[in-house]
Amino acid sequence: MQMEINMVLDFRRFLVVVVLMIMAFGCASNGKAITKDGINDGLKLPASFGQAGTADQYGENWWEIFESVELNALVDKLFQNNYQLAKSYDGLKALRTTLGISEADKIPSVTAGASASETYSTNSKGKRAWRDSYSLSLTASYEADIWGRVKAGTESDRLALISNSYDLESLYMTLTAELADRYFLYKSLASILKIQKEQYELRLKQISALEMMYSSGVGLLDTIYVKQTAMANLMESMTETKQSMESARLQIAKLIGEPDVSKVVISDKYNFKLPQLPYVIPSDVANKRPDIKAAFASVQKVDRDVAQAMANRYPKLSFSASTSFSGDELTRLISIDNFIANLVANIVAPVFDAGKLKLQVEKQKHLLSQQVNDYYLTVITALTEMSNSLNDNVQNEQALDLSTEKVRIEEKRLKIAEMKYEMGIKNYSDVIDNKISLLAGWISEVTARRSLISSRVELARASGGSWAGKIVDQRLTASTGETK
Template sequence: MNIINVKVESLLLLSNKKRITMKSQENHHRAIARLGRYKAVVLMALLPLVGCTPLASEPASIEAPAGQFSHTGTAPLVSHWWEAFPDLQLQSLEQTALAANPDLLATQARLAQAEALARKSGASLYPQLQAGVSNTSTEGDNSYSGSLAASYELDLWGGLQAASESARQSWLASREALDAAAITLTAEVADTWYELIEQSGQIKLLNEQQQTNRQMLELIELRFDRGMVQATDVLQQRQLIESSDALLANARAEQAALEHQLSALLGQSPTAPGIYFAEGDLIDLPSLPDTGLPAELVQHRPDVRQAFHELKAAEADIAIAVADRFPSLTLSASLTSTAGGLSGLFSDWVSVIAGELLGPVFDGGQRVAEVDRTNAAARAALHDYSSTVISALTEVEDALVREQQQRLRLQSLDRQLALTAEVVERTRYNYTKGVADYLDVLDALRTHQALQRDQLTARRTLLTYRIALHRALAGGWLADSLETTAVPSMIEIASL
């Protein structure tokens, strides 16, 4: 099924408003480039006919993904997705991470850079004005001079406008990148937090199992003292206790590593004093959110929107490269004044008005190669966009299927635990009566205790899949909260 079809064409808008395809546009550019072989007078005569027609790109035509997701819920999606989890500790951790995580703060700084670059690029659409005053002293004679100069490059082929638009699209892509980074960060905080809770639960469970194992060891040693069992029964039970101690050591090491990881996500050093993460319990899974339609996901997911803006920036880059193959016209004007004193400096001005027409004659194919490069870059951006959309839909479907199957696995583990608990009780009773071998008791204990640990991990894994679903469905909010005004247009950016 063709999920997405994006058609990107770079067009030259002529004075008769006729739009042409990439191939015919290239032919048109080659025809106009041949004008360089004629005299400058002919070219100057043609310029008024061309006017200031912009060189624009055809807006991308996007076909929305069809179909619907395999499962959906009824709970509404919220912008701060973690608020759907009944966990006050998680809410506090997320707020801290969003305010202090250094990687997120660096992404915010890069957004500020992109915004400044957009304003800088937009400034080229306006005239430049410079003023200066100088003083020269020769053998006691002072001479003052003042100047006022203005220059303006006419955007004949739309290259300057395209450059401003490219910078604007890059800035918009940076906004979406910030939102994507924020969503990733909040998901990592939630995952790490529940992994930490799981490890705390594993340690508690292992201690409880150790207590049960030691009670069993006392029973076996008592029977051994009475000559009712062999020494191998005692040794095997002691080995079970030692293996549980090894599991405890691994769990404590993993707990410490997760605490360090969570500290780093919160922008804190793991060696800083006073850092303590309260132990908690794994929460019950909230209601399944309303996944909506695939077409809606494409519209609000930040990484998809980022890929779209990068595609639009690549389209604008094509227009920049094509415009660079045409002549440029710069108008300039200057006023100068020279006097022996400051009082007479502004009484007599000399004005100069000039126009400069520059056009490529021979560059060894450099500009043609740049057009080819930007076309290839636009095709790559197109495929990247398509890949991002497919990945987004895949992530939602994967999370939905995995959660559904994990629920079935948990139900099976619950039934297995009930059965193994009964097996442990019966084999232990038969062992005390001397009608069962100790290996049956040992095997039942190991199976039951392993299932207890697996059940705890499976509950945390179910939460991980729900976090992955929220991460896949989440829309952006952080960049909007940092802005005090609406997204400016290209001209508005230039005037900032």
């Protein structure tokens, strides 16, 4: 009994020595996490953009503002079947597992063991014989996270997961915008091809009329050649339009995960609601863009890496406890006479490492500064993208207005040409030229409208939002039971 009391007293003295050693090193570890307000002090956001709309900001599912059932269905397929998204989810699950491994370091580890051996040796009677030996053991070990090293490592892994989940949100937004852009490109090209076919029919009629006039001795052969050259150029443009349509369809098939492009069927109707330009301010963009959130999460991650590097410079205190039964008879193995208990406290402190641990801290601090600058760059890039998008929208609105006005002028010119033809002042070939010119104006208008829609899509992407985060959380919850 007295021996057990002495062992307890000795262990307490050891703990006192441990505490004194830790106090001697001092609590120099900086566990204070960096805050967004702290790094935003070095970043001045403008109050407004140079260009701004007046309408309300787009809703969460911004692609629905175009009121296209066909586009909505394609977006659903993108969410379900895109392989790039699936790949990113696998990466997130791997990071989730990494975080689980880090979390496990906070909990004591317990191991169990059993052994049986047979030894041929000389016994106490001087005879050589086989001797049996059996043991059962249970060991628990735990590292006291005095300086927050384990906690900082776990936080670093958690923030890496958060940063990558925001990257996945950005991927959703990029792919959705790309799909919408390719969809509207295909639709505009289909509309242009229709107009080109009308131009083709008019050219055939025109060449036929000119050939009749030439046969009658009225027209010029050179005029026929000019129109035939225009016909050849038109046919070349039609071929390019078809190739561009097929390229857009292939890209759509890739985005929705469809290997058979023939199954991607898109109507040639071109009638969409064109949303108004919304009112957006820089602070909204900074708060809604997932790439900015990802950049800040990366700053926080490296900040925790700094804390972990600092904690590595200080003593590590660990405890282990084990119990076992050891004996030479299996039937009497579990008995008080065979019971052994062991309690160990261990402290390890760096004494000399040629400044390696200190340099590790310096390295992480430099990486933190680099990451903060990357965060600033991400914010500025996002605001620049938004500003450029707003400018493009305004310019494309003006271009569409000009194209519409040109169409009105061409319509008036056609009416005048038809009146002159009826009065015998102009021949029918001139009227056809005016009709073809009007159709060319329609093509310009369709192209201008497509450019404006494309800039609206880019504006929706650049604005950010939380809709992708909801999808990511729902899908991760369904697969792992965990959320961001």
